[in-house]
Amino acid sequence: MQVPVPMGTEVIWLPVPLPVPLPVPLPVPLPVPLPSGVPSQAAGMMPGIISPNISECCRAPMGAFGPRPSSPQPLFALAGRKLSGKAGIDEVMAAAVLTSLSTSPLVLGHPRAAPAPEPGGEVWKEAPAMSSSCSSSSNTSGDWSWDPASDRSTPSMPSPPLSSHPDGAHFVFGEPGPRKRKNSTKVMFKCLWKSCGKVLSSSSGMQKHIRTAHLGRKPDLEQSDGEEDFYYTELDVDVESLTDGLSSLTPVSPTSSVPPAFPGPEAQGPVPPLPLPSPDLALGSPRSPPQRPRGEAKKCRKVYGMENRELWCTACRWKKACQRFLD
């Protein structure tokens, strides 16, 4: 469980801009401490997962937070729209709580206090007004608040890949908690490049593989910008269940779970948001095969569902070929 680390008036939210580039930028619900009483209203929602709400937490009270510079699409797009007023209020409450928690140690004691003007009311004013926790470092914590589109956000986003990998979700985006390892498990590294799925036992090997096979770079160079990291993931695999695990991860993960832009490319330099045509060429796999076999990747419709149509890519919304989850 990650907690905000107060630093003066700033709060550094550890979990967000993930320290390591995600191999598969899943719709990452971030484990965030929820104050008890905060409704995690999403029915059946993953416990403790409120990533979009964090943004909401930051934004709701502050109002203007400015457009998020990047990530035009909500990466995690967890924002469901159907939010009852009541839930909305509760969320605002939660927002206030989290905000106060994260904003200043001064108010730690009264998270629930009404925003009544008190001597220290300045704190209250200041917290929401400038969202110190958020805006103080627009580059890092700003990442909390994407989702420009959703005016209301429910924590309930399907976040499909997770649901489809009850276990996989963990290793895929690197659970923060202690990694428990079965005696029979082994760490493997799986290439997430679409239609590759190569599994190697060493990360260096995998990086090399990705560099050479997919990125078209020279294998020998140690100078890696880290881009490879995006394209493989670490697996704790049971030797026997290896194939199962792989099959469950294989086809769609690299793309399906990664909406166009991912956060934090700044650290990586220009990283192609998606494995684009070039890799295919590199692999020699036929691109625009004579007859396109109907994409197997889940598209927006399936991923987000009809209820979250607003989260679809525009093409999908227009019943055109999906742009987000390319085949």
Added chain:
DNA sequence: GCTGCCGGGGT
């Protein structure tokens, strides 16, 4: 029946 998306139409 669901899904992806082509083709065509409206603005």
Added chain:
DNA sequence: ACCCCGGCAGC
């Protein structure tokens, strides 16, 4: 250009 949707084919 943008948006919508009928309808078809694959599953």
